[in-house]
Amino acid sequence: MGNPILFLILAAVAVIAAVMMVRSRNAIYSALFLVLNFVTIAVLYLILNAPFIAMVQITVYAGAIMVLFLFVIMLLGAEKLQGFEESSKGQLWIAAFLAVVLIATFAVALIQGDPSSSGAVAGLDSSPSNLGLHLFKAYVFPFELTGVLLLAAMIGVVVLSRNSAKRGKDA
Amino acid sequence: MNAFGLAPLILVFPVIGLLLNGFFGRRFVDADRKTGEKLSGGFASVMALSSFAIAVLMFFSLRSHEFHAEVINLFNWIVVPSAKLQIPWAIQVDTLSVTMMMVVTGVGSLIHIYAIGYMHGDPNFSRFFTYLNLFLFFMLILVTGNNFLMLFVGWEGVGLCSYLLIGFWFDRVDKNGLPMNANAGRKAFVANRVGDLAMILAMILMFWTFGTLEFNTVFQSAVELFEEGHMVHFGLFSATLPAVLTAVTALFLMGAAGKSAQIPLYIWLPDAMAGPTPVSALIHAATMVTSGIYLIVRSNVLFEIVRASGELLFGIVSSADLVAYTGAATALVAGLIAFTQFDIKKVLAYSTVSQLGFMIAAAGMGAYVAAMFHLITHAFFKGLLFLGSGSVIHGMEHGHHHLAHGDDHHDDDFDPQDMRTMGGLRHKMNSTFIVYTIGALALSGIFPLAGFWSKDEILAHGGEHNFAVYLMLTIAAFCTAFYMGRQLQMVFFGKPRHAAAEHAEESSPLMVIPLWILAGLSVVGGFLLNLPFLTESLAEANHNHPTGIFLALEGWLEHSIQAFHLSEEGIVHLPHTPIVFSPMVAGLSTVLAVGALLLAFKLVYRDRPQTADERDPLEKIPFVWKFFAALPFETLFMKGFIPLFNKASHWLGHTLDGTIWHDFVHERVIRDNFVGFASFSADVLDTNGVDGLVNGSAKAVKRLANLIRRSQTGYARNYALSVFLGAVALVVYFVYMAN
């Protein structure tokens, strides 16, 4: 599963990018850090023998979704808003505690669990065609549902985004 | 000649009489006093006489029937097939029952006739005769029944009539405003009921022992069981036959004590004198009170078996002997109490108690014939004495009435029965004086009057078989003569001590004629019944009847008294009454009687009081007077038992059942606690509890909701936090616990 040094570097970048994304006061910075994070993860996908997913990650996430984010941030002019400190103290501590518990739990689990062998032969056929076959054979129904979901989302967005004044007139 | 088929008529006639008088008598009397009274009283008397005629018919039927008992079945009474209980209405005609029938109807008829005169002018004239006929009916059921239960019907029925007749003037009140007649009647009934309790128990015991209550069957199986020595079993109970019969006979004694006024239940009889005098004569002297003797004589077999078995009651005394002792003691005590009485009827009442004691004592000693003999003669002369006293009272009332009319001299306290107000009546009421004297002498036992023969037979029997009883009875006989002498002296001799006595007048012929008839019977009755069978010489009779049965009455009654035959067969040992005249006993008792009369006449009452207010000579002997004036049993009952019962019943009724059980337990404890609990429930538990629970849970929900609402900040981040919490919890669960 790849070179450990490479993994550690990529992991470090991903984590740092994530932390920065959460910590940034400026929403635009956050968005950009998130893009960095997505890209790092896309590299990891490649290492994990998932080229198609990596490609989708970059095009859909880093491309389409993040552009949408940036667009909205700029549209609303909400780039500079509240940061971390403005959270209530209770919320902060509970959240931090829960996060620590979560991480600790997994740490315990990972340390205690039997180490898995990494002897993964690259026999997994994750080519787009194979993926496509899976998608349209075993998962054809969920796939169609996804289509419906997207349609619903599209209509929803259209409805929501209409001018309220106009909506009032229509109603 | 055989007329047994007519026997039921003896019961029918009194019923016709009572129904007619009950339904129509009042109308007759109200419509026309004079003829109505004659019609009402006459009809009742005719019915009584008709019954007497039937009784005589039965007498002759029996004679032609070799004196064999005859049972006439009428119809079934209580029949419980599965319990094998079968009790018929059936009439038994035998020499004993016919004797009783004749006494009852004979004396009864005379008293009916007498009563027409005595009750003249009473507003409830016809009711009186209804009661008299009813009494006759029940008394005849008592003596004619062929089983104990029928006897008991009559037994209770005559008790009822006694109650009704004592309470005939139920609206009379005494000085204290108490309804004395009603009270006296009630006392009589209740005292009788005490005896009835014993009768019921005895009958039930006999039923389970013998499986029947018919006289003949009971006696027969009693003898069989006794001979075979079987145990008596019923239910889980078992005992020997003599033990059971001891219980039965002791209970009979108790029953007889109630009805025949023996110790300790005699207390009702003196009070019963509150009733009209004919009633005292008929019921409380001649007939009803003798039914206890009839019962014992009727059950002679049972008594003799007990005597023969040697079974003792509580290990002390044979129940048959107990009968004798009870009778003798009663005779003595009552005879002594009679000394202290001033009421003319009460003297006679105690005398009756005393004479009944004689009879009971005789029956208890096994002298059944002597008991019956005395019963018959006593019916004559005591009936005579009571009717005579009624005549005296009537005369005194007449005198008082005359007085009240004459000079407006009216004193309400006048008591026409008080002997202290009488005196010198022999000139005013000549016929009454003569017959009364005959009666008194007969009662005292002066030769050759009826009382002499019968009393002497009892004494002779006692002299031979039971000295203690003989002694007591002899003293009692002495007492009898003394108090009769005292009474004669106080009533008829000397000078009138009250204006009323001076104006007393002889009663109407309707009243005097029955007196003469009874006087005649009192003179010759004893002698006639005591005659040997005229067909047999003394020696012949003695030979033919080794147990000593040769007198007329004995020859007649032996057919009903099975103990004679059993004695001949050697099953029981009936102590036989001496066959020959006993000069020793007879002489002594005659001397005593004459002596007592003279004592009363010459010594004690020689210087008799001259006015009504003066003290009785006997009162000067303090010990005697106080002792007998205290009326031992009367005091015990009236001052001890009855107040105790009243207190107990008031306590039970008002305090225990009312205050404690009803008010306290139910009201206070149960209801109030319930109400308390309920209001606690309603006000506290329900408002705060159930309601409170509902409201409270609502409140709690509200409070909780408020609490939770605080978490519902509406801030998405808070919600997210809880989602995250859940997610972490799930992870923790899966990692640590799911395996």
Added chain:
Amino acid sequence: MLTILTFLPLLGVAAILLLKFFEKETDELIRRIALGTSAIVFVVSLVVLIGFDTSVGGLQMVEHFDWIPSWGISYYLGVDGLSILMVLLTSFISLLAVAASWTAIKTQVKQYYIFMLLMQLGMMGVFLAQDLFLFYVFWEFTLIPMYFLIGIWGGSNRVYASIKFFLYTMAGSLLMLLAILYMGITNNTFAVPDLIAGREAFADVQNILFLGFAIAFAIKVPIFPFHSWLPDAHTEAPTAGSIILAGVLLKMGTYGFIRFNLPLFPGAAAHYAPAIAVLAIIGIIYGAIVSFPQKDVKKLVAYSSVSHLGFVMLGIFSLNEAGIQGALLQGVNHGLSTGALFFLVGVLYEQRHTRMFADYGGVWKAMPVFSVLALIVTLSSMGLPGLNGFVGEFTILLGSMGAESLGPNPWIYTAFATTGVILAAVYLLWMFQRVFMGPLDNPENKKLRDLNGRELAIMLAFLLFIFWIGIAPSGYFKLMDSSVASLVSNIGSSLVVMP
């Protein structure tokens, strides 16, 4: 036939209700309809009597249909020797009670007679039902009309009395319901004959079940010490209510003991017999003593019921033929004598509006006919031989002496019970004396009128049976003999199995 007998009063109720539509609703007409209905019921009960076969020990004229089959509940009516007398008593007493309230009830006449008719229905059902569930329904049903009869037309303290009556009896019934349900569920049937046949199924808990039934019935009877409701209810009830209460309602308790407790739980019956006999005897003596000092005529009669029913209970728990037959007959006798006494008190009350002894005295002078009849009834209640009371008492005492259930010395029970005979004389004669004897010194009492035709007819009806049963009761015993004999042998056979 039995269904007709039971539900016939409903026709009368319907007729009374329909009157309104014909606009003929007068009190007089309502009374006539009620009387007519009761008379028809009485006639129908006589028809049942004619069709009754005395040689059969079991149920007759059975009507048996499924009702709730899944629970084993059925509509099951039948009559036998144990109930035939009770049925006749019910129809007879009801008829007289309706007649007795002719002039006494002046308010809400319609409702009154409707309740009276419903009362008849309930009582008849109790005596005819052979299914425990059906029985329970009728049993509880009788409470309701009685509650209203006391509560609406009663005396001054009527509300208290009616509520006490209702609660007391209701409380007892609940335990019985539990017992009924237990038995019904274990055996999957509520039919009494089937339960008797299958009584082994609950033989191990029969003592508890017995008590459940016994308490319900004991309160109804009432056995000492559950009698406290009775004087209140009797005193406050209207005359007809008292007549029905004494005449029939109390018999439901004794009947229940005979019908259910004995055959269903014979072992327990034998086990508790001495205890109940002791309570019965306490009741006899206690009731009699407590009667004595009462100041209220009705209260005295009410307490006398406690005493009389003590005899009945003693007879029942003699568990032999004589005792049980005596008890059944004594139930009838008590219904007649006490019913008649209450009626007589009612006649006085109607005129004088007081029940206190102190207000009476010397009534005999004012009302001779009335007084003579009262005397006969009093004597009947006292148990004078030749009248009905004696026959029952004697048979009961006879039974108790031979009772195996009372151990080796049954005579002790008998002896104590017989003291009731004395005490009865004490309190009843005291009652009679205080009302009828003594001087007629109260001017109010001088105005009393004697019995009128209606009252005389009612009294003569009572007296007919008082004399008939007193003089020739064998026919009455014959009616119940077979049934009682089979009941006793049924109990006896099981006693051998279950000591």
Added chain:
Amino acid sequence: MPEVTVEWYVALSVLLFSIGALGVLLRRNAIIVFMSIELMLNAANLLFVAFANHLQDVDGQVLVFFVITVAAAEVAVGLALIVTIFRTKHSINIDEINLMKG
């Protein structure tokens, strides 16, 4: 030199998920909250892919495909909501949006 096993990816995924969660919980800027959600989704995706590789099963990757699709739809709707809210309240501070306060 240690081998990179699937555990490493799990650890990374957990870290990223936790950071994302903290972002959701602690930030008030609705847009950043959304982006944190995307981060968490990515952490999950990463895990899917890692296990798909580990278990030699392509189904994991198929699921990632679906997740991305749903995420896209979600973002589209979510952003539309944010825009609408901003239009009315002129704020995207989610602490000011508490219409659901009980």
